Amino acid sequence: MAFLLTVLLLAAGVLSCTEAQEAYSKLSEPYRKGVNLALQQLNNHSAMKNHFLFFKSLDNSDVDFGYGKSHFYHNFYLKVTKCARGTVNPNPTKCPFRNDRPLLDCVACYNTYNEDIEPDPKPYIHCIHKPSLKPEVKKKRRDHCDGMNHFAGGGVLMAQKSP
Template sequence: MAFLLTFLLLAAGVLSCTEAQEAYSKLSEPYRKGVDLALQQVNNSAVQHHFLFFKSLYKSDVYVSFGTSHFYHNFNLKATRCVRGAVNPDPTKCQFRNDRPLLDCVACYNTLDDDIKPDPKPYIHCIHKPSLTPEVKKKRRDHCDGMNHFTGGATLLTHKRQ
């Protein structure tokens, strides 16, 4: 009986990881690049676990002009059992941990022809879900809204009226 229970739990973990990687692969290229920036930042920081993309919560993109767009992506990362610091681990073999809180991340950035522009610097903010407050959400949104400005006459017509 214990063997069956262990087998079912392992199978559920692999299925969950596979579903999450499928969700990642379904993201369009500009959104994947933003997730990759967040993963690079988180996995190269002082966190104790290796994280992978888990799911998108909210996505928006605004085409400005001449191949320039502004992206906003709110998503979750989840800790895995892969060794922290592993170079290019196989995501299909990194089982998700269910004993750690999710990381709630926001990535906002501007792109030119689907490449992330270095200016303004992309904004990546990740926080453990239990620590996410309305104030943190507002601070993130305000920061990202401040990045969504462009100069030039052709772009003035793309701004929303408030």
Template sequence: MAALLLLLLSAGALLFPANAQEAYSRLPDNYRKGVDLALEKLNSHVGIQHHFLFFKSLMMSDIQPGFDVIYIYHHFYLKATKCPKGTVDSNQCQFRNDRPLIDCGVCYKTFAGEIEQDPKPYIHCVHKPALTEDMKTARVDHCNSMGYSSGAPTLLASRGTK
């Protein structure tokens, strides 16, 4: 009986962490694009030695003023894996539990599902232990000031000529 229980627990342990990308694959496409931007920026740092993957979302919000435009804010964690930086196929990468999480906040504008370069996408990522309340406030303030005004002129406010 104990051997059967041990076998079941072992099988469950193998299935649970088998795919670190599962949380990422459940994200809506518009939010995945922001995670990809953050990972690209993180991987450009020389000091980063491990491959990082999306771990979990803390907050997701969007404003949809119309005309296929969406303003997105996403607060999430990235977590180091056992794979080295530059790993192309991360399907076999397992999360490490001996490294701090990376806390990221990103905001950007999409049009027709693609990230717009104006306003410039904002990406702020820092190791979680180093994140201060001032940094959190500055991050949110920056995203709120990026020109995401719902009162901006729209096509409905324009005047046609006769």
């Protein structure tokens, strides 16, 4: 009986990982780039002992300024895996999610030009353990991202008068 329960739990864990990676692959390229930026920062942080992977999207939006310029906002969960930090190309069967750690609630907002993340303004990445996320932190993150949501050159073209 215990063996059967163990097999069922393992199968559920692999299925959960597979579903999460499928959700990641369904993200459009600009949103994947933001998730990758957050994962890179997190997985390179010396305090982290385990590898993290994308778990699911909560909210996202984008503004197209035209001329190849866009602004992206993405709120998503990352989840810790059983693999060590720095694991290269982890797959769901070898790197299952751990269920004994809280999810990380992350926000990534950044501007792009021709789908490449622009260095200025610097992309904003903020991750916090889900139980620690308070309404004032949510507001601060959203306000910061909204402040990045502008394209300084956009008004110049629109301000010109035709002869």
